[in-house]
Amino acid sequence: MGESAGYLAGFGYDIWMLNLASGSRCGQIAMGLMSQRVLITAGAAGIGREFARAFTANGAKVFVCDVDDKALATIAKEISGLTVRRCDVSSRAEIERMVPEAVAALDGLDVLINNAGIAGLTLPIAEYPPDDWDKVVAVNLTAMFDVTRLAIPHLKKSKAGCIINMSSIAGRYGFPNRSPYAATKWGVIGLTKTLAMELGEWGIRANAIAPGAVEGERIVRVFQGRAQISGRSLDEVKADALAAASIKTMIDPKDIAQLAVFLASDAAKSISGQVIPIDNDRQKA
Numbered sequence: 001m002g003e004s005a006g007y008l009a010g011f012g013y014d015i016w017m018l019n020l021a022s023g024s025r026c027g028q029i030a031m032g033l034m035s036q037r038v039l040i041t042a043g044a045a046g047i048g049r050e051f052a053r054a055f056t057a058n059g060a061k062v063f064v065c066d067v068d069d070k071a072l073a074t075i076a077k078e079i080s081g082l083t084v085r086r087c088d089v090s091s092r093a094e095i096e097r098m099v100p101e102a103v104a105a106l107d108g109l110d111v112l113i114n115n116a117g118i119a120g121l122t123l124p125i126a127e128y129p130p131d132d133w134d135k136v137v138a139v140n141l142t143a144m145f146d147v148t149r150l151a152i153p154h155l156k157k158s159k160a161g162c163i164i165n166m167s168s169i170a171g172r173y174g175f176p177n178r179s180p181y182a183a184t185k186w187g188v189i190g191l192t193k194t195l196a197m198e199l200g201e202w203g204i205r206a207n208a209i210a211p212g213a214v215e216g217e218r219i220v221r222v223f224q225g226r227a228q229i230s231g232r233s234l235d236e237v238k239a240d241a242l243a244a245a246s247i248k249t250m251i252d253p254k255d256i257a258q259l260a261v262f263l264a265s266d267a268a269k270s271i272s273g274q275v276i277p278i279d280n281d282r283q284k285a
Helices: 003-009 046-057 069-078 092-106 130-155 179-202 217-230 234-243 253-263
Strands: 037-041 061-066 083-086 111-114 162-166 205-211 275-278
Touching (some): 037 046, 037 092, 037 130, 046 111, 046 253, 061 092, 069 083, 083 092, 092 130, 130 179, 162 179, 162 253, 179 205, 205 253, 217 234
Parallel strands (some): 061 083, 111 162, 162 205, 205 275
């Protein structure tokens, strides 16, 4: 075993060799089977679905909530042993019912993934309807506060409590015509760093993931909004987004899920209070 391979193995995980037959570009980090109990908000579709797939594939017991009944039914059929529940996280009352149910179903809680978020409208600040601003803040930031405050007493009982909050590249740069989204994603980072400072005493880690443009239906809607307000074509908007990154591709949501699995593992036991971009080295939102 070479020096670098021995160094990595010392941290409790192995690097799988490149599988040429599969055409994979990189080796895969093998985290080993988990015995964690995981709550994922907005976990029935998109990035949330990939979180559910990745954690269950690694042996975790997972509870997913979402507002989309159809998506919940689909993922419940796909993933054996997954617990699902409808919850509109813009409602504090629904969150206050959901979290205790999740903890009871999981028989405790080790990992909280705050994934719920909405994009909002694409409009300049002077034209942004206040009620729509409130909707974005309610889902993207206030719901994260409510879910987390209710989860903390249970995470304190875990031997390795972990909170993963979904921010965005919009939480690292300004985002013209998407003011509530950018403001809330900056807020997520401030909340995450504060949680890390407050909860370190109990061994609870808190980190934020900040993706760039993630492949899927949601980014198409974002690009459509940009195209409409700017008068450019959809292809021009997408080309502009890719030009802002060093690696000219969209982000695979499966890669975000694997990052979350790593952050929840023992291999990341010393990582807390961090904002981790996964954005192809993008230089603007």
